[in-house]
Amino acid sequence: MNSEKTGFFISFEGNDGSGKTTQIRLLAQWFESRGRAVLQLREPGGTPIGEKVRDILLDNASSGMEPVTEMMLYAASRAQLTRTVITPALKRGDVVICDRFVDSSYAYQGFGRGLGMETVQAVNLVAIDGQMPHLTFFLDLDADTSMARRNASGTEADRLENEEMDFHRRAHDGYLALCAASGGRIKRIPVMTGLVQRTQEEVALEIRDFVLDLLS
Ligand SMILES: Nc1ncnc2c1ncn2[C@@H]1O[C@H](COP(=O)(O)OP(=O)(O)OP(=O)(O)O)[C@@H](O)[C@H]1O
Ligand SMILES: [Mg+2]
Structure with a gap:
């Protein structure tokens, strides 16, 4: 590496309940065991102002929020x-790790x-401050199974999680399209092998292999 320090920016994507938080914890532990400083962040949120925006976005009392308003609040937090x-x-x-x-x-x-890709891109161009993840993991678990897993965790569903299943299914289809168009940045990590859920450790090992490629 050259003398100018550059860290690694890794993001995790996928439907609610696909295992993002679980895998981020495992990956952060792995980096720390190798002596790297790791910052774990979440969106929306991750800053005092962002956490307030998160409350507005996820509050079930925010029903009736316009899609454009929602898009801009996510961008504001970002x-x-x-x-x-x-x-x-x-x-x-x-x-x-975000x-x-x-x-x-x-x-x-x-x-x-x-809202379409162009609108979201235009608004986010200014939000991201020129930062894009070096690597993004899309934990690919279909919307229905993800939601069932999320619901089994027992925590109360937020405004987005309470959206109709078709919304979550469209988001999952969207991830597949983004993955295909990402030029290799987004790695699709299947969470199921056929009808069987892979273990946390199996998923973690596949993720680590991609990270090792990035580091070398
Ligand atoms: N490989 C796995 N096999 C079975 N269950 C898993 C696996 N990975 C995670 N889980 C469980 O699935 C649930 C959802 O996982 P997790 O909270 O990591 O997902 P998430 O994508 O962060 O969800 P959310 O969007 O709700 O934050 C948790 O109860 C977790 O323990
Ligand atoms: Mg989570």
Whole structure:
């Protein structure tokens, strides 16, 4: 590596319940065991202002929110996170692992809400502060199985999770399309082998292989 420090920016994407948080925890532990400083972030949120925006977005009382309003609130949270946390951390040379990033806006607002890729891209161009993940893992678990797994966890569903299943199915289709168009940045990690769910460790090992490729 040259003398200018650059960290690694990795994001995790996938439907609610696909295993993002689980895999981020495992990957962060792995990096730490190798002596790397790791920052785990989540979207929306990750900053004091972003967490307030998150509350507005996920609050079930925010029913009636216009899709464009929703898109802009996600972008607002992202603008704060990139500028105050992600860009400085990457300059320090840290590993940044983000639970959702701009691909979520493409999948959920672009495809799910039907706002389209161009609109989401235009708004997010200014939000991302020039940062795109070096590597993105799309945990590919269909919308229905993901939601069943999410619901089994027992926590109360937020405004987005309470959306009709077709919204989640469109987002999943969106992820597949994004993956195909990403030029290799987005790695699709199947969560199922046929009808069987892969174990957390199996999924983690596949993810680590891609990370090792990136590091070398
Ligand atoms: N490989 C796996 N096999 C079976 N269950 C799993 C696996 N990975 C995660 N889980 C379980 O599935 C549920 C959802 O996982 P997790 O919270 O990591 O997903 P998530 O994508 O972060 O979901 P959310 O979008 O709700 O935050 C949890 O109860 C978790 O313990
Ligand atoms: Mg999670």
